[in-house]
Amino acid sequence: MLHAEMFALNLLLLLSYLALAVEGVINDDGTSLAGIKLRVHKRGLDLIRDLTINYAQDNLDKLTIPDFDGTYEFSNGGAASYAFSKVAILDINPGSISLIPAPPNIATISVSGADISVSGDWEASGSFPFTVFGVSVPIQLDDSGTFRIDVTEASLTQSVTLGYDSSTGKPTMIPSDCSVSIGELSLDVDSKLGGIVNFLANIASNTIKGFLEDQICPGLKNIVEGQATEYINSTPFIVPLFFDTSIFLGFVCEPATTEDYFQFFTHGRCFPNDNPDIMYDISPTETPPLSLTDEMARVSISDYVVKTLLHSLSVNEFFHYQVDPDQISDLLGSDLFDFLLTFLIPALQDPEYNGRPIQLSTYPPSPPSADFAPGEIRMAGYYSIDVEVILDDGSVEPVATATAYATGIALVELNNTIVTGKITQPAVDSVTAEGLPATVLEPVLNTLLQNAVVPALNRILENGYELPNAIAVIAFEMPSFELKEGVLEIGTDLKLAN
Template identity: 20%
Template sequence: MGMQSVVVACGALALCLALTTATNPGFVVRMTQAGLDYARQQGIAILEKELAQMKLPDFSGKSRKVRYEFSRLRITSFHLPHSQIIPISNVGLQVSISNAFVELDGDWRVKFHFIRSHGSFNLKVENVYMKIVLRLGSDTTGKPTISTSDCSARISKVRVRFSGKLGWLYNLFHRVIESKLRKSLEGKVCDNVAKSVQNELQKQVQTLPVTARIDDKIGIDYSLVAPPRATAQSLDVDLKGEFYSLAHRSPVPFSPLPLAFPSDHERMVYFGASSYFFNTAGIAYHKAGALVFEITEAMIPKKAGFILDTSAFSAFIPQLEEMYPNMPMKFRLSTPTAPFLTIGPGGISFQPIVDAQAYAILPNSSLAPLFLLSLTGNVSAVINVRSGRIVGSLDVGRIRLSLKDSAVGHFQVQVLQSIMNFLTSHLILPHLNARLDKGFPLPLLDRIQLSNILVRFHQNFLLLGADVRFQPRG
């Protein structure tokens, strides 16, 4: 094999490895141009305040025999009226600011031959143009990062007005003064932009929760699997999107599929929750032993018209009366395997399998196994967003029964159909829906509120859209 063939083969192998080891996200956050524009407005407001507090150094010098000194320079206003933000591929975001203007005042002192004078001055800076490039990335913990990778400021017009009748004196050195003030401002502006990005924006983006604790058993991993991706129309953030058991985290036995995000731009932000995201929830809760539910007599509502004991079931299973007469019963429901759902344009659906083990409670409080049923049925889900959390509710169709094991002889399970339907719809579903109504937190930065919610189903993922509002402190 020639050297060229070796190089080609190695390149092909490297490409295959790169493709096979690429990590698809389980959860995607997309900020559209509308969302970026809103973020720009909030950022510009913060930047205006930061630049208005900018400190300029005193300076002095000599021009055409005029010795001058300027001190106590103080910015009185810094306005950024026109700005634009655009995504830049492989970098992040570019913010352009035009027609900005600054006003500042201070004290002056001059000496010209035997003339000495001093006073105050006012300076107006107009037609300020700024270009700021923000580099987006991620750190070792999976949190997003933001930094200033490039900044330039240009000032085209500076006007100084002195107090008093010193126009002839000002004309002797105004070009030097205006030039020095322009250079000082241009340099200081970018220094303060970098500080503002570090002190404000970086701290804000770092509030994205890498992990979210759901309860004492389950958490969600929202760490970034890659740096944010800028496209011509949006900014995408790929997250792991994986539920896990707090007690013991183990690898998920399947990988997330690619998400074919639609080109929707009706909302400021979109969340793509893949079927992988929801199915890892089932695995985590199953491993944590949280998908176990017990039904006892105390839980049966009086309006049900039956008592959960062997006498109530003896009409369907005669052997019960002989073996365990008039003894209370209980059911223990559990999932032999983690539930696995599918998402399509029609919504979320799955067919969980539930084992229902019936026991007789003996006089000494020990349990005698009676029979083991397998329950399955079509379950559908309704999903929404409330207070920054994914909430939902389940509904189940007719339950199908089969007998897996029996210590009281064989019997026709269909005779228990109405009882199991009642227990499922009146006890199990309300319990599950109460938990789903508490919801699971979306990956949101601090002080972000969502409104105008949109919910759509696509192949292999759920799409949530929303407009955002930033809630200032205080």
């Protein structure tokens, strides 16, 4: 049972994986320079009861109670020592479980009406007087057997202070107040002495009850400081995205709590998988507070996340595209293609290049930018086109280059848990060129952008990507999102995964 309660506390921390997140600090007015904030409403914490019960029932063989022993002294003389060992849990019902937030960063787990049944081996020795018809007869006790303990209506509360390790970004839990009460305890032993030992067991049960109450809070503290911390430290707060990129989800400050919800602030810096320490000249901007809703979880994602993602994708050559000779004629038409060969690029008049196939290579000389606005994402950036002649040995020789400034609008849709995108309204606004006239090139580049580059990107985006979720036992229910100035907000209820 103790491990099950700590599983619930671990779950609270793991809920932060629901967010793509971004670095920042909390301001006095409750907003944040963080690009992303995650809020978990206390209504969503009701889910922890089902998770805890499932976890406890599936892991009974992993839940243990230490061996215990003691001595009982009888009021009319004599004493008996007892020992209980090989204690195994037969059944567990956590009862009513709640996880209660409290400012500034306190989480309290409360359990009431919990039942637990355990069994194991016992042994006892000693002597005690037994009075028969006024005559005290000493009874020697030296016996062993099996036992069963049933605990009912147990309750406990355990509070922890939620924090973070500034060097690693990983969350921390420091145990504080703890209280426990075992409502009723019954102990039944299997013995050759029958009722006499049962009589002893009933007397000793109060001693055992006190022993268990004394052990639970120290046991919880050990679990928080030991197993839970080890579990957190072994958890990589990095979530893979796509095209060899990932996002870091470590905390940047301690969680903030009210009486209604927990709120988390974590890194969300995207990076290429082979260069996690890459530096960007990008800073998060101040974002508004999360909208007030009763969804179980809601997250605010700054466009800082997308900007670092675009930088990472650019490093990984996600936006590089090559138009081969066969595609050029299809895209530009044969007449324009002949004009391109004959007039537009003087270098192609060189006899060495005459009649050789050409290809176009497009790429951004610097990462594109993206800004969130109501209902859309405004894209802009430079991209370059190199005109290259393909030589007999398969190598290429550049003969002209141009750089264009292009803009576009990205539309994002959410279908259940699949996010899809589409780039619309692509346009080339300005062109600089070397080896060919820029004014003539601009319509050509617009044609390439609209008929080659953007369709290639849209074919990738239309496949969609699953909302990131690192907690396999949790599923999103009726997620929704809204694009605002500078942020994207995603809200969802939660349910147990099938």
